[in-house]
Amino acid sequence: MQTITDIKKEYFGKIDSLDLDLIISGVLKKSREFVLAHSEYVIPTLKIKNLKLKILRRMRSEPLAYILGSREFYGLNFKVTPATLIPRPETELLVEEVLQLHPKNKKIIDIGTGSGNIIVTLAKNILTENTFIGIDISPKALAIAKQNAKTNAVAEKIKFIHGNLLDKVENIDNSIIIANLPYLSQEIYSATLPTVKKYEPKSALFSPKKGLDHYEKLLQQIYNLRVTSYELHVTTLMEISPEQKTDLQKIIKNYFPKAQVEFKKDLTNRWRVCKVEIK
Numbered sequence: 001m002q003t004i005t006d007i008k009k010e011y012f013g014k015i016d017s018l019d020l021d022l023i024i025s026g027v028l029k030k031s032r033e034f035v036l037a038h039s040e041y042v043i044p045t046l047k048i049k050n051l052k053l054k055i056l057r058r059m060r061s062e063p064l065a066y067i068l069g070s071r072e073f074y075g076l077n078f079k080v081t082p083a084t085l086i087p088r089p090e091t092e093l094l095v096e097e098v099l100q101l102h103p104k105n106k107k108i109i110d111i112g113t114g115s116g117n118i119i120v121t122l123a124k125n126i127l128t129e130n131t132f133i134g135i136d137i138s139p140k141a142l143a144i145a146k147q148n149a150k151t152n153a154v155a156e157k158i159k160f161i162h163g164n165l166l167d168k169v170e171n172i173d174n175s176i177i178i179a180n181l182p183y184l185s186q187e188i189y190s191a192t193l194p195t196v197k198k199y200e201p202k203s204a205l206f207s208p209k210k211g212l213d214h215y216e217k218l219l220q221q222i223y224n225l226r227v228t229s230y231e232l233h234v235t236t237l238m239e240i241s242p243e244q245k246t247d248l249q250k251i252i253k254n255y256f257p258k259a260q261v262e263f264k265k266d267l268t269n270r271w272r273v274c275k276v277e278i279k
Contacts, residue, residue, distance in 0.1 A: 002048060005039040011055055019064055020055065026068045027051045061194040073117040076124065078148050083140035084115040085204040090239070090266045093273050094178055095121050097237050097264060104128040107175035111135050111165055111218065114204060116145030116158075118178055123154040132158040135168070138203070165214075166221045173232050179218055180239040185211035188241060211241055216251050222278065223255045234278045242270040252276055 002010075004024060011020055025032045027047050034041075043051065054067050065071040065086045070079055073087040074095055080086055095118060098108070103126060110119035113134035123132045132154075136142050142160050149155040161168050166177075182205050189197070189206045196205070207213045215238055226232040240248060245263055252261055252274075259278050266272035 001042050001045070003039065004035055004041050004043065007043065007051065007055075008039075015055060015058055019058055022064065023054050023058060023067065024051065027054065062199055063195045066199060071115075071117075074121045074125075076117075076121055076152055078115050078117050078120070079144055079151065080115050081140075081144055082199060083138060083201065084144050085200055087115060087117040090268075090272055091118065091180055093264060093266050094118060094180060094237055094239055095125075097273055097275060098122055098176055098178060099125060101176065101235065103130060103176055105130065105174075107131040107133065107172070109133045109135065109166075109169065109172065109175055109177045111177060111179045112137075112181045112204070112214075113145050113160070114141050114180070116148040116160075118180060119158055120145070120149050120152050120154055122178075123149070123157045124152055133161060133169070134158055135161045135163050135165070137162070137164050138201075141204075165218050166225065172222065172225055172234055175234055177218075177222070177234060177236040179215070179236065181214040181218065182207040183211045183215065183239065183241050183244065185241070210244065210247060212244060212248060212251060215240075215248060219251060219255045226278070232278060236276040236278065238274045238276070239272060240274050242272065245271045245274075248274055 007024065008020060021032050021035050025035050027050055057067050058064060063086055065080050066082055070077050071087050074092050078087060108122055108130055113119055113136045116134055119132055119134040134145055136145065139162055142162055146160055149158050166172065182203065184205045184207065222234060249261055252259055256278050259276050262275045263271050264273040264275065
């Protein structure tokens with residue numbers, strides 16, 4: 001028989017104490033408060049092997065979110081797997097920016113939806129009549145996004161599309177496009193922690209051309225759609241890496257010389273979101 005205290009003593013110094021508490025909590029299906037308050041609780045024998053396997057995975061630098069199978073984002077719980085990028089706190093800024101636009105009767109398009117954390121959160125928080133679309137090139141990621149939409153009771157509000165950027169969307173007029181696309185340059189990707197580089201999908205992180213290849217292709221698609229439309233009013237919000245501000249601004253002005261471009265800083269005071277108004 002092993003208690004919570006026994007497990008904590010066995011792995012003391014081998015794993016972060018908070019991570020250990022959360023893994024124990026997840027395996028026991030109890031709150032962390034329970035784990036902290038009931039140190040002498042005897043862990044069922046059938047759960048010991050599973051618990052130790054998960055602790056070992058964390059000791060090997062596997063992200064905690066993959067071990068637990070979920071991650072919180074904007075107060076909601078999202079299933080995550082190695083097929084999806086793990087939602088980051090800084091991405092909540094994209095959600096905040098969309099909500100500040102007070103969208104009504106607009107098409108809201110989330111490109112590179114991954115686990116669906118952005119579009120599901122928006123569908124949960126925007127109560128006006130809107131069309132919600134989540135797009136991803138990965139069928140496995142879309143399957144997870146659909147599960148998260150169902151879990152958070154917004155499945156009927158969101159249309160999920162398997163596609164590459166906007167290639168399956170014919171009309172983007174009067175829309176808000178949210179893009180959290182791969183934006184790490186080779187240099188930055190190579191310097192990421194093992195928890196990121198070894199386990200999270202590279203296809204959701206790395207982009208050529210200083211990390212801006214995906215965004216340039218997106219802007220080119222929007223430009224091509226504008227050429228075929230009489231009118232186009234689009235607000236695009238892109239999550240970026242701080243050092244990309246100047247280069248991205250040049251790319252935007254190349255396609256849309258009259259666009260209104262605004263950059264927003266995250267809570268660490270680093271450039272994180274680029275807002276583009278195209279009329």
